[in-house]
Amino acid sequence: MNCYSRIADFVRELSGEGKNPRIMLDYSGNLLWGLKDMGEERVLDNLKLVTCDKKYSGYVEWLGTMWSHSVVSSTPVPDIKLHIKEWQDCFASIFSQKALKNVKGFSAPEMHLPIHPDVCFEYVKALKECGYRWLMVQEHTIENLDGTPIRRPHFPHKLVAKNSLGEKTEITVIIKTQGSDNKLIGQMQPYYEAKTLGYEKYCGLDLPSFVAQIGDGENGGVMMNEFPNAYKTAFQEIGREGVVSMNGTEYLELVKQTGLDEKSFMPVEPVSQGKIWEFLKEYSHGAADRAIEKVKQKYPGFSLEKASWTNDKDWVKGYEDIMDPITQLSAAFHKKFDNKNTDKANPAYKKALFYLLLSQTSCFRYWGAGMWTDYAKEICRRGMEALK
Known part of the structure; x- marks a missing residue:
């Protein structure tokens, strides 16, 4: 159980040494429920210290997720919001409603982003209705509105979700850059990549680049054995000037303070949606499904399941x-x-x-x-x- 608890120890240790650590945490609802159900209060109490105590809470940002580790596109649409809400209820029951108010970002299981326009629309709509401000997405799961690959992965974008009826909603996205997730996190690659970057012109303003990475848990030797020392070593070096560490919402607040409104972020859509819009010319119920059938005829390799960090996993077939x-x-x-x-x-x-x-x-x-x-x-x- 120590693997679920020790990050709180790392944060308090570094803080006590005058360092300025940061970490974003993503625990599924059934993991939190399981810890509570098994009586592992020591784990939860340790996490509460860095979640609820003002002395440490600025270092830690919790990300919301689905209650169970459920891939969005293979989840019945009426259940998507149930997962999102139940995670919030579970989190609040452990850490308090006050702590829940600080949960602004969302991390989807498997970094999956629905490609189907109707599913993506309902997903983003549910996120916004539940109070989420931003979503973390994988670099290769989105594209520009003209169908080309994104070119500015180190800056926030806005995901445009449109359904068969032409209804549209948007949410800010922070992009997780390409790479082997656990290995890169385990070796603190985001810090070393950030050292090669700097300020760039984005949407007319000079902004600092932001490198975001995420690992899929303690299921391997890299995270279990290499991450602790790599994390501590990096934050022994990271100061409060030059290359600094920030959590997602913290970075978005910095961007806002520069005068850049999120409505001005570069727009993106789920990868391959451009092919669907090629055939969806009139909005009506079922229009996306009809367009997808035409897409499959023209593009035999087209798949609705590719937008996750495995990129080769079909969760239905x-x-x-x-x-x-x-x-x-x-x-x-x-x-x-x-x-x-x-x-x-x-x-x-x-x-x-x-x-x-x-x-x-x-x-x-x-x-x-x-x-x-x-x-x-x-x-x-x-x-x-x-x-x-």
Whole structure:
């Protein structure tokens, strides 16, 4: 359990030495719930120290995420907002509502960004309705509005999400640059890359470049063994002038203070959406689906699943035996509870919601058929039982 707790020790240690550390944390809701359910209060109490104590809270920024490690595009659309809200409720129950108000950025599981226009629109809409100010995205999961690759990854952009009806919404994005995530984080590559950069002209103003990286957890030797020393070594060197460390919201506040409004950020869209707009000329219900069918005929390699940090993982194809029960459970859940009179504090609702969200964890569809897929089917079965 130390791997989930020790970052708080690092921050307090460095702060005590007069250093100025920074870290952004992304813990799934079912991890936070699991720590609490297992009675690992020592882990949570340690994290509370750097989350709630003003002495340390400026060093740490929590990012919101889905409640379970659920890939957005393979999550039933009505459940996307449920994940986002349930994570917020889970976080607030542990760290307080006051701490939740400081959670402004969102980190999606697998760094996945939906390519389907209707799904992306609902996703961004849900993020904004839940109070999020910005989203972290992977460099290769977005493109300029003309379909070309982005050219300014070290500066904030605005993601434009438009649906089949022509409705549009936008959210600021901070770009995670390309590279092997854990290896680069484990060796503190963002700091050493930042040392090669400086101020650049962006949207008419001179702004400092911002290097953002994220690792996918403590699941390897690099993060477990190399990261602690690399992190401490970097922050022994990083000062308060020249190349400094900032968290995402902190950087966006700096950008705002220079006079650059987020509405002026360079616009981007999910990668490959340009091909869809090529065939979507009139807005109507189902227009995106019809356009996608035409795209597939012209571009045989086109895929809606490529926009994540693996870039080669299809979270739906080959997993129909899991997706069907998940879809059925979702439909049954909403049929029973989608009315204004639903008491969301009711244990029956909470139990059914728990199984619904848990069943959508991507891990059940990462390792292929076998034990993990069996887990998902059993969770769906229990969810259906809870709805009776």
